[in-house]
Amino acid sequence: MTAKVxxxxxxxxxxxxxxxxxxxxxxxxxxxAYELVVTERPRHGESLAEQAVLEGFSPVISAGGDGSINEVxxxxxxxxxxxxxxxxxxxxxxxxxxxxxxxxxxxxxxxxSAAQVIARGYTRSMDVCTANGRYFDNNAAIxxxxxxxxxxxxxxxxxxxxxxxxATLKGVLRGPRWQMRLEWDGGSYAGPTTLVxxxxxxxxGGVFFMTPHADPxxxxxxxxxxxxxxxxxxxxxxxxxxxxxxxxxxxxPNIHEVHATWLKVSSVEPTPAHTDxxxxxxxxxxxxYRVLPGRLPVLLNPPAA
Numbered sequence: 001m002t003a004k005v006x007x008x009x010x011x012x013x014x015x016x017x018x019x020x021x022x023x024x025x026x027x028x029x030x031x032x033a034y035e036l037v038v039t040e041r042p043r044h045g046e047s048l049a050e051q052a053v054l055e056g057f058s059p060v061i062s063a064g065g066d067g068s069i070n071e072v073x074x075x076x077x078x079x080x081x082x083x084x085x086x087x088x089x090x091x092x093x094x095x096x097x098x099x100x101x102x103x104x105x106x107x108x109x110x111x112x113s114a115a116q117v118i119a120r121g122y123t124r125s126m127d128v129c130t131a132n133g134r135y136f137d138n139n140a141a142i143x144x145x146x147x148x149x150x151x152x153x154x155x156x157x158x159x160x161x162x163x164x165x166x167a168t169l170k171g172v173l174r175g176p177r178w179q180m181r182l183e184w185d186g187g188s189y190a191g192p193t194t195l196v197x198x199x200x201x202x203x204x205g206g207v208f209f210m211t212p213h214a215d216p217x218x219x220x221x222x223x224x225x226x227x228x229x230x231x232x233x234x235x236x237x238x239x240x241x242x243x244x245x246x247x248x249x250x251x252x253p254n255i256h257e258v259h260a261t262w263l264k265v266s267s268v269e270p271t272p273a274h275t276d277x278x279x280x281x282x283x284x285x286x287x288x289y290r291v292l293p294g295r296l297p298v299l300l301n302p303p304a305a
Contacts, residue, residue, distance in 0.1 A: 003027075003034040003118070004052035005093070006045050006072055008064030016064055016095035022111055023063055023093055030115035034061070039071075049075025054082065059089040059299060061118060065096020070136060070276035073296065077128065077135045091118040091299040098164070098206035101138050101276075104216070105201075105300060123297035126216045129200045130290045136275035137296070139204035139211070141197040142265060142287055143178055144234075146272035146279060147171050153279075164205040172234045179268040182225055184260040189225065194234065196265055198223040198289050202244060204277070209244040213257060219293035223263050226255035263289040 005027065009017035017038075027034055035057070039045045049060050049072040062072040072090060080087045093114050094102045101107075105126075108114050131140040152167030180193040197204075199211025199222045214222035228234045240249035250257040270283035 001033075001056075001058045003032055003059050003061050003091070004049070004055075004057035005034050005036040005061045005063055006048050006052070006068070007036060007038045008045060008062075008068035008071075008095070009038055011064035011068055011095045012097045019095055019111075023095070026093070026111035026115040027118075029112060030119040032115060032119055036063075039068075043071060045071030046075040046078065049073075050079045050082075051075075053079035053088045057088075059091045059118065061091040061093055063093040063095055065094075066098060066100050066138060066276050067278050068096065069101050070138075070278055073128070073137050074135045076296070087296050089123050089297040089299055093118075098204075098277075100201065100203050100206065104138065104203055105298065107300065117301055118299050120299075120302065122300060122302040124217070124300050125294040126296045126298045127200055127219060127221075128292045128295040129198065129221050130288075130292065131198070131273065131275050131280070132284075132286075132288055134275050134280055136200065137216070138201045138276050139197065139199050140273070140275040140289065141195065141210070142267065142271045142273045142284060143180075143193060143197075144171060144176060144195040145197050145210065146274040147174075147176050149274050149277060149279060150272055150282070164207070168238065169235075172231055172238065175231050175234075177227070178271055180225075181266045182263065183265075184223070184258060184263045186260060187258065189256075192227045193225060193267075194227050196223065196225045198263065200291075208241045209248065210241060211257065212244050212248045212250060213259075217294075218259075219291065220259040220261060221263065221289055221291040222257065222259050223289070224250055224255060224257045226252070228254060261291050263287075265289075 148171035181190040197210040199214035211222040265287040
């Protein structure tokens with residue numbers, strides 16, 4: 001079959017477009033039959049991926065960063081709903097800055113090796129999560145995290161992980177808070193809230209392990225919620241968000257990590273909301289998160305013999 005490659009030229013601040021010859025050389029060297037299209041605007045990758053699936057292309061390959069992967073994921077999901085057929089396999093050629101999805105799934109960063117993963121054709125069915133019906137593969141959040149995302153989108157003078165770190169410091173110093181009610185299968189919470197972050201994978205933003213015990217193959221979504229009273233408390237906790245194991249911020253008594261199949265959130269104050277780093281609502285009040293177990297076949301390295 002023929003693959004459809006969807007290239008986001010904006011990924012990693014337009015450097016993805018410059019790497020197009022390198023991308024195509026890697027695909028050709030791996031013997032992959034493909035057609036390549038370039039996105040022209042935000043969310044264009046969704047419609048291109050949906051069209052590719054309905055036209056019979058398989059797999060659909062995202063060439064870009066985490067936002068690009070999210071668009072391809074949503075296009076594949078929409079096509080599956082329209083056609084009533086199983087989800088088409090997805091592959092990744094990493095051209096982003098953070099590449100969280102790639103690292104969370106232990107995929108290679110260099111394009112020739114990534115193309116070989118696709119050529120081998122080994123897939124594993126990964127969980128997909130939804131936020132108000134929008135699919136995400138890695139992470140979604142309301143409260144402080146997307147508040148920081150809005151800030152980092154305004155920063156033009158640095159890129160990559162340092163940009164996320166600078167935006168985080170700016171966001172924390174502004175000290176936002178929300179009154180929220182959370183309900184999930186097995187519990188509830190109501191009160192002041194600093195953050196609610198929902199993970200299908202552990203890492204986001206290049207260095208932050210916001211849901212450090214999330215597993216994209218366990219049939220659950222993992223969410224973390226909590227309230228820190230002062231900016232100083234948040235700043236002290238911040239380094240611990242970069243620890244995937246012992247010493248993680250989720251060990252703090254005011255922070256709670258939960259594994260569930262659904263989560264509903266009501267916020268008195270409007271809150272921004274994102275999926276995989278892309279803001280889909282800047283003034284949300286009602287959010288519902290769900291997990292779709294084993295829904296997406298992802299092209300991965302095969303398990304070691």
